[in-house]
Amino acid sequence: MDRLKNTLIKRKVIDLDDYNRALQTRDKTKEELLHILVENNYVERYLMYKILKDNFNIDSIELDNIDVENDVIKILPEDIARKYNVMPFKVKGSNLFIAMVDPLNEIIIDDISFITNKDVIPYIERKNKIIYAIETYYNRGIEKEALKTLKISGKESSKVLSRISKDFNNDIADSPIVRMTNSIIYRAIDKRASDIHLEPFENFVSVRYRIDGVLKLISKIPSDVYTAVCSRIKTIAGMDISKKLLPQDGKINFQINDEKIDFRVSSIPTIHGEKLVLRILYRGSKNIDLSLLDLSDEECMLMKKILRNSSGIILITGPTGSGKTTTLYSMLNEINSEERNIVTIEDPVEYTVNGINQINVNYKSGLNFAQGLRSVLRQDPDVIMVGEIRDEETAQIAVRSAITGHLVFSTLHTNSAFTAVERLINMDIPVYLAGDALVAVIYQRLIRKICPYCKEEYIPEQEELDFLKNDTCNKLFRGKGCSKCSNTGYKGRKAVFEIMYLDSGLRKLICENKSTADLRNYSIKNGAVSLKDKCENMVLDGITTVREMMKITYENV
Missing domain, CATH: 3.30.450.90 (Beta-Lactamase)
Structure with a gap:
């Protein structure tokens, strides 16, 4: 560890006082020093990995991306793996490759080498990933x-x-x-x-x-x-x-x-x-902010413009499992400050956030969304988040709260941003109130991304070109399937947004009771981008596939 200490201080990655504080934490908690240095932000993770590679010839490993064979597991007893927080992941001849929280701990390495009669090749990996792997494979x-x-x-x-x-x-x-x-x-x-x-x-x-x-x-x-x-x-x-x-x-x-x-x-x-x-x-709420949503520059600017409103109602729409709650909390975190009283009513509370008052719906005691919303209005709120507008009573209270000076966030189940107005009107919200209260409607879906490890080019079929309405495209991308994506060809998802921001023209159309098609045409004519067009760009850029695009946009074609 003296060599690590000297390297970190010499490269001015950490000063001596911080290093000593990390040592004190290690002595109290018995956690590994490298884990403490990274998790407590003394040293950034990528920089620690680079130092280990350059100065100690130790690589990092991502256990998520490999499949560990049973023969490898049998080499190291489970109690030793748990005791030392290590995970064997490969054996080659006399070498045993092991993921460790602290790959500089020579005592652990020597012990494992003695037990297994193998030469241990240490790699660094996050502690929680090692624990997950132990539970999974053993x-x-x-x-x-x-x-x-x-x-x-x-x-x-x-x-x-x-x-x-x-x-x-x-x-x-x-x-x-x-x-x-x-x-x-x-x-x-x-x-x-x-x-x-x-x-x-x-x-x-x-x-x-x-x-x-x-x-x-x-x-x-x-x-x-x-x-x-x-x-x-x-x-x-x-x-x-x-x-x-x-x-x-x-x-x-x-x-x-x-x-x-x-x-x-x-x-x-x-x-x-x-x-x-x-x-x-x-439930961890760390890093739940707008950056997590992977917005384009234009979307990020528009989202921040929406959040500058001090009153009105902002609706996030989409089917169950489309990431609406994550988007809501990203927006709330963006405006969370000590000057604002933010209250949420949820069923249940999915993320806990410091500085925000969060209430769980309790139907057994009579606390539903409508009752909770009435009570919250007596708590001098600046911002209210209602987990979901499920009935007419909740919709009416939410809209009236929005037009009386509160900023209200909520969710609806609709098939586009533009049909949200129709849904509110069907809940007996007067047309003039819907037009006056709404600030924006954000429709979102989650689309699977092509696995980067098995991504390949292919010549598109005519059916795909017809769906894209693009006869000039001569190549598309797909994942052929590999162990890192469980042979699905996809790894991870990305949120895709269709945003309707209400200007004076849209408000006028709503008050005139114009159709959903009229609202859509006006918005797109004035710069809004439809969900289908965004997905099409993602297909052409090799982020997703035509099949995925069909799944989430077919109803809009």
Whole structure:
């Protein structure tokens, strides 16, 4: 570590006082020094990786982008991997390649070398990624272990299920069911899935994750094992395991490292047993700002212009799972300051943000969106965010709040920015109030991006050219599928926006009760870009595919 210290100070990356403070933190928390230096912003991550490469010949690795073989896992015992926060990912001859939080720790390297009888080649990786990988790969064989354990008589099986149900606070770490359940959850978090589906069929139960908006089959588990897994999840979610023929809802609070994650759990009876769906809410609010939305320069300028309004209503529209909540919080963070009283009413609160008063809807106690909104108006708010306008009463209170000096944010389910006006009018909002209250409507969708690791050119088919209405295009791009994108050809998603900003001309058209087509034509004539045109540009630029574009814009063609 003296060599690292001397290198950092010599290159003026850190001063001696900060380095000593990092050492004090290490002594108190027992965390790895490199982890402390990077996570506490003493040294920027990219710079630390560059220093390790240039001065110590240590590379970085992204465990997300590789598939670790079972033969590699068997070389290093799980308890050692967990003890040292290390993850083996490749073996080549006598060399064992290992991801480490602190690849300069020679004591750990020597210990692993002695245990495995291999020459250890250390790489640096983030701590949370290593923990996710350990949970994912070391638990691959748990289904077989659980099945073997549970192949016992019905009487004994009841005892096992009873213990799993009643003693979950002790976590029963040795129970294969607990380990299997944890494995399913950890793997979903590792893949940044938004939902986990556990679906019982006649001979097995499928485990599917929704990744980048698309469900993908991850594994199948035996039906007799699933009974215990289902009981485990329902118990920790606060649900009644004795009620199997009625739908139920529950929630789980989860934490891994410093990341807080919530699960909304829903069960419903099917002909083969209870189906469970776990919605994953990643609650960390760091970096949720406009930069996260990857806006173009024009969109960013327009968004900031919209946010300069001190009153009116700003609507984010789009289907479920299109990223509306993330956009809302990005906008709220942009205007969040000590001079403003910002209050949100949500179902449920998905991100926690310092400086913003957040309220959870509670239907059992009578606190719905409309009731909550009425109460908030007595709290001297400057900015109000209503999670969703679901009924006429909420719509009317929100619009009247907007025209009486409050800036109101909310969401609607519509198929374009321009149909939002029609939706408000259908909720008995007078035309003149809709035109007066609205500041902007932002329609958004999430479109999958082509995997950069397997991206290839191809000659487009005539059907694709017809859809694009472009006969001059002689090449397009697609992903052929690889291990880094789970053979889907896509990796990650990008938000695409259609923004209707109301000027005096649009307000006049709304007050004259003009059609949605008239509003669209006026907006596009005055510089707005339709969702279809933005997606078409993304296809031609090689960001996404025609197939993805068809999925989200076909109704507008």
